[in-house]
Amino acid sequence: MGKTIAEKVLSSHSGSDCAAGDIVIASVDFAMSQDGTSTMMIRELQELGSEGPKTKRGMAIVIDHNSPCPSVEVAKIHKMIRDYARAKSLPIHDVGEGVCHQVVPESGKALPGDLVVGADSHTCTYGALNACSTGLGSADVAAAAFTGKLWFKVPETFLINVEGGFVPRVGAKDLALRVIGSLTADGATYKSIEFSGEAINSMTMDGRFTVANMSVEMGAKFCPFAFDKTTADWLTSRGISTGISVSSDFDCKYEKDFDFDASDLVPIVSKPHAVDNITDATDLRDVPIQQAFLGTCTNGRLSDLHAAAEILKGKHVKKGVRFIVAPASRTIYLEAMEKGIVSELLKAGASFVAPGCGPCVGTHAGIPSDGDNVISTANRNFKGRMGNNKDVGIYLASPETVAASALTGNITDPREV
Amino acid sequence: MNELAKHVMEDIAPDFSRNVKKGDIIVAGRNFGCGSSREQAPRALKAAGVSAVIAKSYARIFYRSSFNIGLPLLECDTDWMKAGDELTLDLDKGEIVDQRTGKTVKSAPIPKTMQTLLADGGLIPHLKKHGGFALE
Missing domain, CATH: 3.30.499.10 (Aconitase, domain 3)
Structure with missing residues (x-):
């Protein structure tokens, strides 16, 4: 039996031959947190006595949720985050650099085939780059940074096939909303989602980031896209490594599959x-x-x-x-x-x-x-x-x-x- | 966290934080905890006195975070439960007993991984105790 992208990434990162339903302890490539979740994560790291992240490519903190700072209370939080980052030599993306889920891909820290965690629910966005990437609570991200590892239940995978081409002024967001409307807000809870088909193959990286980002709105854990020339071009044009890309096997097991046609889509709200x-x-x-x-x-x-x-x-x-x-x-x-x-x-x-x-x-x-x-x-x-x-x-x-x-x-x- | 605890569930039950007592159980429907990755959500419930949640299903991040901070969750049909019922939970067996009627319901078993985390008082205490992951 072949493997899905999630099964392959969690197998390679846990040194085991795992399949959907297994619980594994896997090494994590990169961890991220933002200013809304970092306070708790830092307290947890301090409680653990962390000397610095053990994740393969370390971690980063992005100040984006309250940026520039809107109040005295938040300014205290930002100071605490900056002081900790400085003390532990953690990279910090400060005011004005951007939103974490754009800054992290641009920084080259989330790569194809990676296992990435972030203390923000939309961390699934890096799935666009063929990574298995997911949002978690602060304690989980602290644990990943402290040990370099984390426990994961290997998710079942849904395949969403999208044929056809988009009509003008209709695109990735309309597709994402249509899929979520169809599967519902908890329709893919705990699942990994793989997209395939003509409309996905011809989709820009920006569009793929949009779709991967929205996958958590139907409960998904990962949303790894296939690696192709579009992915490679996005990375290499920014001087970023193309990582170790992963593809699902032709005989892997999808728990469910769904079909959509991009040419039928209209603007959705x-x-x-x-x-x-x-x-x-x-x-x-x-x-x-x-x-x-x-x-x-x-x-x-x-x-x-x-x-x-x-x-x-x-x-x-x-x-x-x-x-x-x-x-x-x-x-x-x-x-x-x-x-x-x-x-x-x-x-x-x-x-x-x-x-x-x-x-x-x-x-x-x-x-x-x-x-x-x-x-x-x-x-x-x-x-x-x-x-x-x-x-x-x-x-x-x-x-x-x-x-x-x-x-x-x-x-x-x-x-x- | 005590300040947040005063506001838990206020959008759907404005009197919740005034009425909640230590040991209370929240009974909920589908996709409980849906939303952001904030660990504040289960922490605030725990700080308000909630000892466990029973729901038909949970949002994924909330599910992990609850066990990570030592708040047990059980998953089963909840339509038969009514506000004010007294329930006894056996987390090892995944069993819920209604003290008034004696009705006993099996919930989906809590995976061993989460049981270990709960027994250690949560994820951070678990890591402190063992110096790393000691899950099977």
């Missing part, structure tokens, strides 16, 4: 207050929005900014709509500037905030008011997600749909503008 509560964008044309947010670890990459700028070029967002943009990293911000995307978005009425999580996590940089509707490229729309105010409706959509909605002031199918 997830309605408040659950990610799997999806509908077509056209069903929501009567919903007015007061804020539009383009950014996050899901959709703050160059092609996302570019797609929004294509729609907004030479136009201006509707009066009364606050249009906030947070590039996913400083590198992306610079590229977007050099390509003229930033000026196009600014002229269209955008407010740029520092690369990082932006208003997605509700701590700063654009907390909506009670009664507001927000259309956002983020990955979660739970009640209170963008601030502790509960009477806010968050709608999740693609960069194209967010741009089109900012333009009209109502939720809008981007093919209609």
